[in-house]
Amino acid sequence: MHIDGWTLLLQAVNFLILVWLLRRFLYRPVLAVIAERQAATERVRNEAEAARQAAETARESLEAQRTALPAERDRLIAAARAEAETERTALLDKARAEADHALEEARSRLVDERAQALDALQRHAADLGTQLATRLLRDAPSGALTRPLLDEACVAVESLSGPQRHALADGSDPVPVRLAAACPLSEDDAARARDRLAAALGRPVALELVEDPSLIAGVELHFAHSVVRRSWKQTLAEAKEEMTRHDSARSAADALA
Amino acid sequence: MTESPLTTPVVFLLGPVPVTLPVVATWGLMAVMVLGSALATRRLRVERPGPVQTVLELVVETLRRQIGETMQTDATPFLPLLGTLFLYLAVANLSGLVPGMKAPTAFLETAMALALVVLLASQALGIRRRGLWAYLKGFAHPTPLLLPLNLLSELTRAFSLSIRLFGNVMSGEFVIAIVLSLAGLFVPVPLMALELLLGLVQAYIFTILAAVFIGGAVGTIEKG
Secondary structure, eight states, X not given: OOOOHHHHHHHHHHHHHHHHHHIIIIIHHHHHHHHHHHHHHHHHHHHHHHHHHHHHHHHHHHHHHHHHHHHHHHHHHHHHHHHHHHHHHHHHHHHHHHHHHHHHHHHHHHHHHXXXXXXXXXXXXXXXXXXXHHHHHHTSOHHHHHHHHHHHHHHHHHTSOHHHHHHHHTTOSSEEEEEEESSOOOHHHHHHHHHHHHHHHTSOEEXXXXXXXXXXXXXXXXXXXXXXXXXHHHXXXXXXXXXXXXXXXXXXXXXXX | OOXXXXXXXXXXXXXXXXXXXXXXXXXXXXXXXXXXXHHHTTTOOSXXXXXXXXXXXXXXXXXXXXXXXXXXXXXXXXXXXXXXXXXXXXXXXXXXXSTTOOOGGGSHHHHHHHHHHHHHHXXXXXXXXXXXXXXXXXXXXXXXXXHHHHHHHHHHHHHHHHHHHHHHHXXXXXXXXXXXXXXXXXXXXXXXXXXXXXXXXXXXXXXXXXXXXXXXXXTSSOOO
């Protein structure tokens, strides 16, 4: 058996050359086209996968929206009901407040009108009472009634303090005093009154006598700046004033109660 | 009676170099394979490949997958060497069935040349992948006492590769030739069909064993 070294070497070289040639003309182009196709397939697969993912995401989104619809509807209905309830309560409160306010105003107006009516009625009653008393007293013997009142007027002047009496005199000498009486006074009564006034004021008095039937009974001493009244007219006026004031106060208290 | 299967006929002399029959046959097969590949890969298309392109892609992809499964790694860097080994062996083994032709692999020099290429390639790839020192240390694994045996096994594996291929192909052709000379024209047809299968099986075995040796050398699989 003989092994040819040249053949062995040439066959090895031939094989290596064949490896290089097939690599150049077979493997490289075929592997390149396979890789290109695989890349294209992978690209298409990725696109399909992306499309599938997008579809899945859209489906999940739709499913979530579909699931959330009843809850959203209930929430909207509940919100609308709550809003309507709030608005109804507000309207009711406002109407109630307006009604209370109107009622309060009506009550207040009624009380005012009632007080005014009562006041007018009382004034009218007082006027009637005063007129009635005036008419009754006018027929009374005013001379007998005037004299004591003249004494009271003189007493009132005499009971004043020194400075007050000095103020009444106003520095005049004689002091002018106008004596208004409900009925004509006698000379004695006039002289006595002049004397008492002169004694009280500490200087002579020029007394002017005037008759004033409206006084009903009694007198009025008119000094320069002051008047001393002791007459039934004054008494009736004070009584009327006091009665009217008392009635008004009682009416206001009744209204407040 | 046919001539001895152990002799290598010289076709012509190229100066001092005798060009033998397997070398000439190999050149012919190389021309056919390279021209065929160049023609078949001229118009490769990504979309709608033709029948020839489909077959080419099927062959290349099958080779890559088989080599990858054997080496348990990406087979693309090893595909030119091992794929060419399988294609050449298959074509060369089957060429013996063509009347008037003799398979180059039926000569011991061709088988030994291929085994030598595998041996050298496994050493070179192992050194390049793992480094010289790490690769050499692998021969002393699991114990330095086994270093001579490991070295010897490298040689015997290559030797067994070549002898297996040579013996199978040569014996098949020799038996067919004997039967043909004794029995007549159509009697060896079943044997030729068997030789067809045998040639492909031998190409597969040689390629797979080469892949195993190279995988063991580069460390992707356990060294056998």
